[in-house]
Amino acid sequence: MEKIRVQICTGTTCFVMGGADLLLLEEVVTEVWDKYGVTSEEFNQKVELMGLACSDACREPDKKPPFALINDTLISGATIQILLEHLEPLFFSEEEKTERGI
Amino acid sequence: MIKAACVVDVNYAQFYKKKHRIGGDVFLSSRDPEKTRIGCTLSDGLGSGIKANVLANMTAHMAQKLSFSPLQVIKSSEIIMDTLPVCKERKISYATFTIVQMQLDTPNEVKTRIIEYDNPDSFLFNGSDPVDFKRQKIALKRKRGGKAETVKYSEIVLTDGHRLVLMTDGVTQAGIGTRAYPLGWRAGPLREFIHQTIVAHPLISSQDLAKIIIRKARNLDGGEPGDDITCAVITVREPRDLVLASGPPFEMEHDKELVDRVMCFNGKKIVSGGTTAQIFSRELQTKIYVDIKNWDRELPPCSRIEGLDLVTEGMLTLNRAAELLEKRVPVEEISSLSVRSFVEMILQSDRIFFIIGTKINEAHQDPNIPVEIGIRRSIIHRIRQILESTYMKETEISYL
Numbered sequence: 001m002e003k004i005r006v007q008i009c010t011g012t013t014c015f016v017m018g019g020a021d022l023l024l025l026e027e028v029v030t031e032v033w034d035k036y037g038v039t040s041e042e043f044n045q046k047v048e049l050m051g052l053a054c055s056d057a058c059r060e061p062d063k064k065p066p067f068a069l070i071n072d073t074l075i076s077g078a079t080i081q082i083l084l085e086h087l088e089p090l091f092f093s094e095e096e097k098t099e100r101g102i
Numbered sequence: 103m104i105k106a107a108c109v110v111d112v113n114y115a116q117f118y119k120k121k122h123r124i125g126g127d128v129f130l131s132s133r134d135p136e137k138t139r140i141g142c143t144l145s146d147g148l149g150s151g152i153k154a155n156v157l158a159n160m161t162a163h164m165a166q167k168l169s170f171s172p173l174q175v176i177k178s179s180e181i182i183m184d185t186l187p188v189c190k191e192r193k194i195s196y197a198t199f200t201i202v203q204m205q206l207d208t209p210n211e212v213k214t215r216i217i218e219y220d221n222p223d224s225f226l227f228n229g230s231d232p233v234d235f236k237r238q239k240i241a242l243k244r245k246r247g248g249k250a251e252t253v254k255y256s257e258i259v260l261t262d263g264h265r266l267v268l269m270t271d272g273v274t275q276a277g278i279g280t281r282a283y284p285l286g287w288r289a290g291p292l293r294e295f296i297h298q299t300i301v302a303h304p305l306i307s308s309q310d311l312a313k314i315i316i317r318k319a320r321n322l323d324g325g326e327p328g329d330d331i332t333c334a335v336i337t338v339r340e341p342r343d344l345v346l347a348s349g350p351p352f353e354m355e356h357d358k359e360l361v362d363r364v365m366c367f368n369g370k371k372i373v374s375g376g377t378t379a380q381i382f383s384r385e386l387q388t389k390i391y392v393d394i395k396n397w398d399r400e401l402p403p404c405s406r407i408e409g410l411d412l413v414t415e416g417m418l419t420l421n422r423a424a425e426l427l428e429k430r431v432p433v434e435e436i437s438s439l440s441v442r443s444f445v446e447m448i449l450q451s452d453r454i455f456f457i458i459g460t461k462i463n464e465a466h467q468d469p470n471i472p473v474e475i476g477i478r479r480s481i482i483h484r485i486r487q488i489l490e491s492t493y494m495k496e497t498e499i500s501y502l
Contacts, residue, residue, distance in 0.1 A: 008394070010402040010405075010415060011376030011377070011402070011415065011465075012376060012416055012463075012465075012475065013463075013465040013471065015402040016418070017470070017471065020397075020399055023394055023397060049394060050392060050394065051392025051393070051394040051403055051405065052392060053376045053383070053390045053392060053405055054377050058465035059464060059465060
């Protein structure tokens with residue numbers, strides 16, 4: 001299975017506007033989805049978490065830092081909560097959802 | 103401005119005597135404002151603690167001041183000796199000294215004068231080979247009498263590959279009284295140790311060589327120095343250059359010029375800034391790899407681009423680097439990897455060329471941003487100033 005690519009912008013603006021929290025995605029996922037039995041190992045099997053030097057999206061007036069990319073979807077004004085919402089349908093297959101009672 | 107063909111790398115390292123938080127050994131070095139001369143003084147105040155520190159400091163500061171005055175060195179020494187208090191019982195001065203004055207006005211050679219008073223003789227190496235030089239003994243008369251004093255005076259010319267090693271007796275006497283070194287380390291074995299160290303690390307910096315020597319001395323003392331241990335090293339060598347590019351050019355058509363100038367540069371290359379890194383990645387058609395394993399709450403991680411030695415985030419990293427440089431925080435105590443690599447690379451270089459892009463980052467102007475990001479030019483100005491004044495680096499700046 002192809003990994004879900006999560007890219008977090010680590011440019012100055014994103015970093016100070018909350019991007020630093022997004023880099024903790026793995027820690028948060030394993031804590032919040034602990035109830036579904038998600039471990040660090042599973043996270044790393046399914047997700048490739050990467051940094052991004054500056055997506056340049058911050059120059060567009062209608063978009064708001066921090067930015068993240070999940071596969072090719074740009075998420076503006078990203079928070080850890082929003083990332084989790086985007087990640088969930090990609091992370092768990094339908095079968096897994098029923099199995100784990102999600 | 104950058105002019106020298108050879109650079110003089112001056113640095114020192116020291117340990118204080120066990121249980122002491124202040125030392126009686128003082129090393130000072132400075133350049134005159136025209137940057138044509140460097141003066142260094144190593145002084146060891148008799149005794150230890152505050153008294154010794156005050157005396158060694160007095161001596162070293164006087165010697166530094168006199169280094170840049172037109173007075174003859176001998177005259178300078180006499181003034182110092184006359185000013186220093188003499189111990190009532192022992193009839194000797196309270197502080198020893200070694201003064202080194204270097205002239206930088208001829209390219210490729212450094213005319214050097216050395217005055218040694220009661221410190222262990224300094225060592226000269228050409229590459230890794232020890233070299234003897236002639237010392238002239240000069241008797242000085244104190245105005246207030248006391249024992250006859252002799253200083254040793256020498257004139258030598260240092261060229262690329264020369265190293266001068268100065269030390270206090272805490273180094274030569276390290277290990278004294280132990281079975282292995284009943285009389286201490288002593289000059290001969292110490293000189294051999296330095297020779298071996300340079301053979302093993304031909305390009306070793308002054309700071310690293312000084313550190314290796316004092317660590318060995320402390321080990322000979324069983325980890326607890328019986329005296330202050332200080333070693334200073336002066337290395338003459340070809341300059342190590344570094345280019346630091348930060349900020350996108352004002353006009354986009356200069357992007358290519360920026361990348362070309364950095365890539366053609368002969369030396370280490372640092373790029374600081376996300377947008378600047380994007381320009382390099384685009385022009386060089388290489389990917390940026392962000393190392394997200396290494397970052398902390400205050401500083402974004404560094405990245406890698408093939409062909410560049412270091413790629414960091416911009417303003418936050420530069421701000422922190424300026425702060426750390428101003429506080430003289432030792433590199434090994436810097437926790438954040440990106441800024442540690444940044445500071446280390448800069449301190450290992452002699453000449454730093456800044457290429458600063460002047461385009462304003464609109465995203466930084468957002469009033470919602472929770473921290474002061476500042477102006478690139480002023481932060482670079484701060485870094486330059488501290489590098490020139492405290493670290494004796496040569497710098498040059500250009501704007502794009």
